[in-house]
Amino acid sequence: MKKIECLAMILAGGQGSRLGCLTKKIAKPAVPFGGKYRIIDFPLSNCANSGIETVGVLTQYRPLELHTYLGTGETWNLDRKNGGMFILPPYAREKGADWYKGTADAIYQNINFVENYDPEYVLILSGDHIYTMDYSWMLEEHKMNKADATIGVIRVPQKEASRFGIMTTDERGKILAFDEKPKQPKSDLASMGIYIFNWKLLKHYLEEDSIDSSSSHDFGKNIIPKMLDNKVRLYSYSFDGYWKDVGTIESLWEANMDLLKDTPSFDLGSAWRVYSATPSLPPHFIGPHAKIKNSLISSGAVIEGTVENSVIFSGVKVGANSKIINSVIMPFSRIAENVLIDKAIIAQNCEIMTNSKIMSNDGSVIVIAENEIITPINNGKKQVG
Numbered sequence: 001m002k003k004i005e006c007l008a009m010i011l012a013g014g015q016g017s018r019l020g021c022l023t024k025k026i027a028k029p030a031v032p033f034g035g036k037y038r039i040i041d042f043p044l045s046n047c048a049n050s051g052i053e054t055v056g057v058l059t060q061y062r063p064l065e066l067h068t069y070l071g072t073g074e075t076w077n078l079d080r081k082n083g084g085m086f087i088l089p090p091y092a093r094e095k096g097a098d099w100y101k102g103t104a105d106a107i108y109q110n111i112n113f114v115e116n117y118d119p120e121y122v123l124i125l126s127g128d129h130i131y132t133m134d135y136s137w138m139l140e141e142h143k144m145n146k147a148d149a150t151i152g153v154i155r156v157p158q159k160e161a162s163r164f165g166i167m168t169t170d171e172r173g174k175i176l177a178f179d180e181k182p183k184q185p186k187s188d189l190a191s192m193g194i195y196i197f198n199w200k201l202l203k204h205y206l207e208e209d210s211i212d213s214s215s216s217h218d219f220g221k222n223i224i225p226k227m228l229d230n231k232v233r234l235y236s237y238s239f240d241g242y243w244k245d246v247g248t249i250e251s252l253w254e255a256n257m258d259l260l261k262d263t264p265s266f267d268l269g270s271a272w273r274v275y276s277a278t279p280s281l282p283p284h285f286i287g288p289h290a291k292i293k294n295s296l297i298s299s300g301a302v303i304e305g306t307v308e309n310s311v312i313f314s315g316v317k318v319g320a321n322s323k324i325i326n327s328v329i330m331p332f333s334r335i336a337e338n339v340l341i342d343k344a345i346i347a348q349n350c351e352i353m354t355n356s357k358i359m360s361n362d363g364s365v366i367v368i369a370e371n372e373i374i375t376p377i378n379n380g381k382k383q384v385g
């Protein structure tokens with residue numbers, strides 16, 4: 001196999017339990033986003049655009065739809081003879097089969113795959129973040145610092161800091177301390193779950209970690225703290241663009257709404273293309289009485305009612321006299337007539353019957369699971385929540 005400088009591994013095998021019913025049937029990286037994308041489109045497009053041509057995608061939980069979507073990697077120009085995209089589910093070996101126990105274990109179980117390419121560096125990514133980023137700049141900085149490992153970092157609001165790996169650095173970006181999801185965060189500098197490691201060193205740490213029965217085999221909880229203890233050269237790489245971890249219902253809804261802001265904090269129309277495999281559908285149709293404001297409407301959608309501040313995916317139907325506000329309606333869901341939906345995420349292929357009302361009474365985001373049929377209860381006055 002041809003030796004390559006940098007190989008990427010995308011972690012896409014978590015349970016995604018915090019997305020509740022949205023990940024009951026599909027893996028989190030396959031969840032639809034932004035009118036025509038799936039979450040995994042972002043790291044895959046970033047790899048292709050950054051010139052990283054060999055990418056392993058580690059899958060495990062509910063992988064069927066994700067595998068079908070990934071196909072040969074053609075969508076992201078990653079179907080190649082040398083390198084390309086490889087789907088890496090857990091597999092049985094001589095000593096039996098094991099699920100991926102944690103993020104580090106998932107890479108450990110694929111050491112042979114990585115070794116095939118004998119890379120100098122390995123870029124580890126998460127399959128559940130929305131951002132566009134040129135990884136080649138991060139690699140340059142990693143080399144300039146003569147680092148052993150570099151972690152992508154971004155400043156987050158202090159009140160959200162305990163959801164992330166939080167670090168402190170010196171003025172040159174050298175990491176001095178790292179706490180995974182601390183109850184009392186000491187800074188607002190959060191790990192973006194993007195790591196570059198010198199492969200030989202990482203391999204050593206993964207092998208050591210694999211025989212440590214007290215470890216949960218996780219990068220943030222085990223590998224990074226161990227490296228810091230051992231005075232390994234760990235650097236941060238600061239990113240100041242748009243980045244969002246969409247691992248919770250609220251953050252997934254917010255990231256969709258961010259696309260509708262006046263001065264979009266995140267511009268999907270920029271030269272840095274995000275590729276996605278979307279079905280071939282006719283243009284969207286806006287009926288004679290429809291009213292649409294500040295919304296994204298995808299191909300194949302048919303709008304007869306009112307849509308405001310919402311993201312409408314391919315093939316969605318919105319009936320006459322229905323009103324969709326501040327909501328995300330995923331592919332092929334059908335909203336009948338005289339329906340009110342406010343601050344909700346409606347998953348794929350749902351049917352919302354005439355006179356239904358979907359809105360929360362406490363300001364939280366309401367979610368309707370894939371393939372659900374919602375009928376009005378109490379003559380359309382009862383709220384679903």
Ligand code: ATP
Nearest residue numbers: 011012013014015016017018100102106126127128
């Ligand atoms: P949740 O905490 O809601 O159950 P999760 O299981 O996906 O979500 P995260 O901490 O959000 O856990 O995982 C970060 C990233 O690593 C995600 O992209 C996830 O798919 C991936 N991941 C987590 N555990 C594994 C694993 N054992 N094997 C492969 N990928 C994993």
